[in-house]
Amino acid sequence: MKIFMTGYSNLPQDKFIENLKKNSITMVIDIREKPYSRWQPWTSIKKLPDILFKNGIKYKWMGGSLGGSLFWKDGEECGLFKETEKKVWLGLEKVVDIAKKEKVCLMCACGNFDKCHRSIIAVFLISDYQVNVFDIAKDGSLHEISLT
Ligand SMILES: [Zn+2]
Secondary structure, eight states, X not given: XXXXXXXXXXXXXXXXXXXXXXXXXXXXXXXXXXXXXXXXXXXXXXXXHHXXXXXXXXXXXXXXXXXXXXXXXXXEEOOOOHHHHHHHHHHHHHHHXXXXXXXXXXXXXXXXXXXXXXXXXXXXHHHHHOOEEEEEOTTSOEEEXXXX
């Protein structure tokens, strides 16, 4: 199974959509805790689902179970806290389940994969669910994430 990830960073809307289409993504799972952006207003949960829908791509917000602050602090993994561990694992299981039917892309704001909590989610998916994880770079190219 393959799961994709990306950070929209300062990409214009059209280029973001182009990158998703280039990689045949059918569903974007938003893993931002707060699905809004002052700098990239089109990424708001009030706009993005419609934009994606018009391009044949589904949208789902999962920042409640896979938002960064549950297991990520100051740019580093801070372990799964007892009170949030179950939430995170349920979120991961849901993503893996959805990925059986959809070509899923987990989306955050951060352009830099290594400085984003999606790098931790990638480790969980690779080591615990044997998923092949790819990050879509700003130019649309794919980078397979490995644990070594
Ligand atoms: Zn991020």
